[in-house]
Amino acid sequence: MSGQNYNIMIVGQSGRLMFEAVLFAASLRQTNPGFRGRLCVAVPQPGPLWARDPSIRNEPVLEALSRLDAEILPFESQHFGQSYPYGNKIEALSVLPEGEPFVFFDTDTLITGDLGKVPFDFSRPSASLRREGTWPTPTLYGPGYADIWRALYGRFNLDFDSSLDLDQPDEYWKRYLYFNAGYFFGACPRAFGRRFLDYARSIRDDPPVEIVGQSLDPWLDQVALPLVIHSFGGGRDTLPDGYLDGHTSCHYRTFPLLYARESDHVVATLEEVCAPNKIKKVLKTYEPIKRLVYQGKGHRVRALFDQDNLPRREQAIRNRIKSEGLWMR
Structure with missing residues (x-):
C-alpha cells in the first residue's frame, strides 16, 4: 500500500452517517480485500456540546460494522459538537494511533478501486480538489481573495506566496490554495489534528479583520485545512490526478x-x-x-x-x- 501501511478514518454517528459508514466499509472490503491498515469509525460521545446523544446505538449497524472489521473509536467533543458538526473530523483525529500515516474520508464516499495503486506521499499532505469556489466571497469594495488569504497565512506565520498557483490569474479563486475536506491525508493524525484544531479555533474565536463578514459556517474546516496542509509542506499537487475522487474513490455527497x-x-x-x-x-x-x-x-x-x-x-x-x-x- 503505497510502500507502507496506513489507517483510514471516517466519522460515524446516529442518523444518516451511520448508514453511510456501513456502505463505506462494505465498499472498502469489496474493492480492497487485502487492505492492511485499520478502518476506524470515530464516533462522538454524548456530552454538553450535544443536545441529543450522537453515538451509534443501532445494533444492526454496529454488528455490520463489526463484520466488516471496522473499529469503533469513541471520542469526546470538547470544542465543536452540535454547533459545528463538521468539527468532528478535526477532533476525531486525536483518537487515531500517533505517528501512523492516515487518510480521512467523509462517510458519503465509496471506495471504487485499488487503494494500493494510490501513490500517497504522507510526508506531503494534501486533500480533495473536487471543489467549487465557495469561500471566501469578496465584496465589491474588498478585501479581495489575496488580502483575505494573506491575512490568514500571516496569522500562523506561513509563507503565503509559495502557496499560490501562478498559472491562475490574480483574484481568481483557484490561484489560492483551497480544498474540499472530503478527504485529506498526512503522516501523523495527532500532530495534524492538533494543528487543525489550533488553526480552526483561532480563526473562529479571533478572526482576522479581513474576514469579518465572511461566513465560517459551514466553511471553517475548509478555511483552516489549506493552512494546515501548507504548514506541513503539502499542497495541491502532491497526489496525481485521477486517483481519489477519480478511479479509486467517489465522494458522492448524496x-x-x-x-x-x-x-x-x-x-x-x-x-x-x-x-x-x-x-x-x-x-x-x-x-x-x-x-x-x-x-x-x-x-x-x-x-x-x-x-x-x-x-x-x-x-x-x-x-x-x-x-x-x-x-x-
Whole structure:
C-alpha cells in the first residue's frame, strides 16, 4: 500500500452517517480485500456540546460494522459538537494511533478501486480538489481573495506566496490554495489534528479583520485545512490526478447526486456493495438507499441527465431532481 501501511478514518454517528459508514466499509472490503491498515469509525460521545446523544446505538449497524472489521473509536467533543458538526473530523483525529500515516474520508464516499495503486506521499499532505469556489466571497469594495488569504497565512506565520498557483490569474479563486475536506491525508493524525484544531479555533474565536463578514459556517474546516496542509509542506499537487475522487474513490455527497452525475462504474459499485443480504437488511432501513437503490428509483434520476453533458453548477442538478420529486438525503 503505497510502500507502507496506513489507517483510514471516517466519522460515524446516529442518523444518516451511520448508514453511510456501513456502505463505506462494505465498499472498502469489496474493492480492497487485502487492505492492511485499520478502518476506524470515530464516533462522538454524548456530552454538553450535544443536545441529543450522537453515538451509534443501532445494533444492526454496529454488528455490520463489526463484520466488516471496522473499529469503533469513541471520542469526546470538547470544542465543536452540535454547533459545528463538521468539527468532528478535526477532533476525531486525536483518537487515531500517533505517528501512523492516515487518510480521512467523509462517510458519503465509496471506495471504487485499488487503494494500493494510490501513490500517497504522507510526508506531503494534501486533500480533495473536487471543489467549487465557495469561500471566501469578496465584496465589491474588498478585501479581495489575496488580502483575505494573506491575512490568514500571516496569522500562523506561513509563507503565503509559495502557496499560490501562478498559472491562475490574480483574484481568481483557484490561484489560492483551497480544498474540499472530503478527504485529506498526512503522516501523523495527532500532530495534524492538533494543528487543525489550533488553526480552526483561532480563526473562529479571533478572526482576522479581513474576514469579518465572511461566513465560517459551514466553511471553517475548509478555511483552516489549506493552512494546515501548507504548514506541513503539502499542497495541491502532491497526489496525481485521477486517483481519489477519480478511479479509486467517489465522494458522492448524496445518493441522488451519485445517480445523476457519477460514472457507470460508481453506480455499479454502489449496487453491488448493497446487494448481499446481510448488508441489505441494514441499509434498507435508510429511506434514500431503500428508494433509490433497492426500489430502483435512482435510475429514474439518472435518466434525467446526460452524464457527458451535465449542468455546470451543482444547484441546477439538485433543482432538476427536486422538480421530479426524487430528491432525498
